[in-house]
Amino acid sequence: MSDEPHFLIEEKEKTSDQGKLTLASGEATLEPLELGKRVKEIRLSQNLTLEEASKRTGLARSTLSKIENEQISPTFAAVQKLVQGLGIDIPQLFAKPTEQRAQASGRRDITRLGEGKPHPTPTYEHELLATQLSQKKMIPYRTRVCAHSFSEYQDWVRHDGEEFLFVLSGSVQLYTEFYEPVELHSGDSAYYDCDMGHALVSTSEEDAVVLWVTA
Amino acid sequence: MSDEPHFLIEEKEKTSDQGKLTLASGEATLEPLELGKRVKEIRLSQNLTLEEASKRTGLARSTLSKIENEQISPTFAAVQKLVQGLGIDIPQLFAKPTEQRAQASGRRDITRLGEGKPHPTPTYEHELLATQLSQKKMIPYRTRVCAHSFSEYQDWVRHDGEEFLFVLSGSVQLYTEFYEPVELHSGDSAYYDCDMGHALVSTSEEDAVVLWVTA
DNA sequence: AACAAATATTTCCTATAGGAAACTTCGTAC
């Protein structure tokens, strides 16, 4: 069963590559810039004086001042004190303010019933939803479960991420590697880690239809 | 309208706090550990010698050696050279190898129809799904849309993340800040950025029921 | 086993980060 989740994986890799790219290009601009400014922004946003920040981080006022004015390149140890003392999280620190806004906002995509992008496989007929949007955290799709027996799969489906499953019509048997199979009826749902083997078969007369969201 | 998404936001904050906590605790153990080991792992995983790594990063062999053996705490500038030269991405560097595996796997949670955790508000009746799992990327819930007019909201719903919406029964009007309202019927779906104001009202006689997943 | 080649570590020196205290700057009260 290498049928189903390929398109998912591609999509995910695209996403993470993006992240790296953004960062690499940040570096490429010969980087010394930014760090000090960022620290200062963060400190001010918390309404701290250098003195207070000094107490929290254990770094000297003067040192903080120099860091903020890019007069020195702080030691890794110093960065850690900063991070801990001011409650910064690392990506926040390394992302340039511009890039920080790079996460999309204000997008919207409507998909009418049956008008998603078809993606058939031997065991499932997927209909990808919201395909107009490319950089999204979740991948939703509506799926007709054609398989009616576990034997139609040669192996577990396995990929990374988490998956949410909701039964829209019919009933299915959800097989998962580390649990007993469980039967789900219309309206039931499941949430699981995708690196655990999983597979779905229809148990109702007609093919069951489910909604799947992976992230 | 401060009714709907509060629990979401809390949940999200919890998640990111977690990140911080993990890191903080890393700090708490008096941190010098790890960084060097991580760098060495990464370099070896790329089959590089110190000499080659030196060329790529522009740092001296000796310096690299000292960093790997935690004999010095590299300057921020040095860390950046490392990151760029070896194609490391920052979180990878800061996550302890143990914590890296900390992303859960092999979990599963089943929610039967109507057995989610109720969460009523003036305009929506949410039923949270998969509540047995705490550290998950997505938050799924099934919602009865009680509001039948936009005027029942005092303001846009707005929070961060992305949201996927699927209409299970009835029909709704989806209001979004930057788009014309759109009517969705059973089986239709929408995907949007949550920082854009949004709100939902039932347009069918009976209250519509929708499935929502946020990430 | 002994050597050579490749790789890693240590030493030693110079450049620079970090801290304490002196020095500015700016606002506010008197």
Added chain:
DNA sequence: GTACGAAGTTTCCTATAGGAAATATTTGTT
């Protein structure tokens, strides 16, 4: 205006990071 306090910057000194070269260690070869 002067005096004062609070915030930030600069100076000066010491500790330490970074680089070049010497030393040690490992690996492979005959």
